[in-house]
Amino acid sequence: MKKHVFSNVDELQPSLLNAFFDDVATRPHVISLSVGEPDFPTPWHIASKGIQAIQDGKTFYSASNGLLDLRKAISKHVLKEYEAKYNPSEVLITNGASEAIDLSLRCLINPGDEVVLLDPGYVSYEPLVILCRGVPVRLKLDFNSDFSIDISKLEKLVNEKTKAIILNFPNNPTGGVISEKSVQEIASFCLKKDIILISDEIYSELTYSKENCSFLKAKDFKKNLIYINGLSKSYSMTGWRIGYVLSNKKIIEKMNIIHQFSTMCPSIISQYAGIEALENGDDDIKEMRHEYFKRRDYVVDRLKSMNLELVVPQGAFYAFPKIPDVGMNSLDFCKSLLEEEGLAVIPGTAFGENGEGFIRISYAYSMADLKMGLDRLEDFIKKHK
Ligand SMILES: Cc1ncc(COP(=O)(O)O)c(C=O)c1O
Numbered sequence: 001m002k003k004h005v006f007s008n009v010d011e012l013q014p015s016l017l018n019a020f021f022d023d024v025a026t027r028p029h030v031i032s033l034s035v036g037e038p039d040f041p042t043p044w045h046i047a048s049k050g051i052q053a054i055q056d057g058k059t060f061y062s063a064s065n066g067l068l069d070l071r072k073a074i075s076k077h078v079l080k081e082y083e084a085k086y087n088p089s090e091v092l093i094t095n096g097a098s099e100a101i102d103l104s105l106r107c108l109i110n111p112g113d114e115v116v117l118l119d120p121g122y123v124s125y126e127p128l129v130i131l132c133r134g135v136p137v138r139l140k141l142d143f144n145s146d147f148s149i150d151i152s153k154l155e156k157l158v159n160e161k162t163k164a165i166i167l168n169f170p171n172n173p174t175g176g177v178i179s180e181k182s183v184q185e186i187a188s189f190c191l192k193k194d195i196i197l198i199s200d201e202i203y204s205e206l207t208y209s210k211e212n213c214s215f216l217k218a219k220d221f222k223k224n225l226i227y228i229n230g231l232s233k234s235y236s237m238t239g240w241r242i243g244y245v246l247s248n249k250k251i252i253e254k255m256n257i258i259h260q261f262s263t264m265c266p267s268i269i270s271q272y273a274g275i276e277a278l279e280n281g282d283d284d285i286k287e288m289r290h291e292y293f294k295r296r297d298y299v300v301d302r303l304k305s306m307n308l309e310l311v312v313p314q315g316a317f318y319a320f321p322k323i324p325d326v327g328m329n330s331l332d333f334c335k336s337l338l339e340e341e342g343l344a345v346i347p348g349t350a351f352g353e354n355g356e357g358f359i360r361i362s363y364a365y366s367m368a369d370l371k372m373g374l375d376r377l378e379d380f381i382k383k384h385k
Helices: 016-025 044-055 068-082 096-108 125-131 151-157 180-193 249-262 268-280 282-305 330-341 367-384
Strands: 091-095 114-119 135-140 162-167 196-200 225-230 242-246 359-362
Touching (some): 044 268, 068 091, 068 242, 091 096, 096 125, 096 196, 096 249, 114 125, 330 367
Parallel strands (some): 114 135, 114 162, 162 196, 196 225
């Protein structure tokens, strides 16, 4: 094989998340609180529209930017929820939010461009920046400030090479949300510096006692905003692979060029199901959110009773507690927990080096699994203290 046969993919390490999931899959008695995936079946009225599409022979390519009716439904949804005016030509349907993140970066980043991202933060941002030969710049979130954004710290990381900032609220892995004041300040800053803000709001429907503010609420921000969302989390549709982007027409057209050449279009069957989700799925969201809310309270109470320090999560479905002082780093803690107690959770370092000292617990699991899993965590801590 030729030397240097691969591209800069060689600079990437495989995701720690996937390594964990693969390991857990081989251990049948393990309780997993590791995956960030809703445990509810896709609501039947939504799934049946996918089946209907197959029965009706709607099994071909769609327009690359997505079915007009789905884009119209998204325009209507964001107008109703956020008073944000985006017409269907400013919407792009993607293969999950994952493709939307990739397209955003690929259409913006030239070699050497800097991209500010959160640490801890979602696992795919940094590798995708590196694949574009951009330079990731980490904004460290601080436990003592509730993992919220310190805008003066953010401003200090920005220079003339900064092309974009990627934010994600409600946040994976911390469960943090963002206030309206921060949204307005960050938007004004991006406008002043002419930086693109990529806002991944895939957990927008999952907030609990505190409100999260969407960047769609920021005034006159369309010029600099790439808004990403999707149906995976809110409607329990991870396997359907429908995400979407809202931005100005110029950015959407550029993203669509890459999208056409790389994936052509998302599954048309899923897009028909997506129309039903957006038009008639509000009650499903409410019901699932209600369940997550109960689970969140249960998980927080249990972690507090184990004397684990944590910022009470206000959104998404993750808790991100500090590990107790048992002489182990996050990775060793998770490995030993898996070996000794058969409980899988994710080491905080999977989300960046600033995640050291934390673990991520997903509460997108049944109450029975949560109870059993947290009992195991409690036993493990007692044993090692
Ligand atoms: C913050 C964040 N963004 C994007 C994604 C990917 O979502 P999708 O299933 O729509 O590709 C996830 C999935 O866990 C996520 O947590």
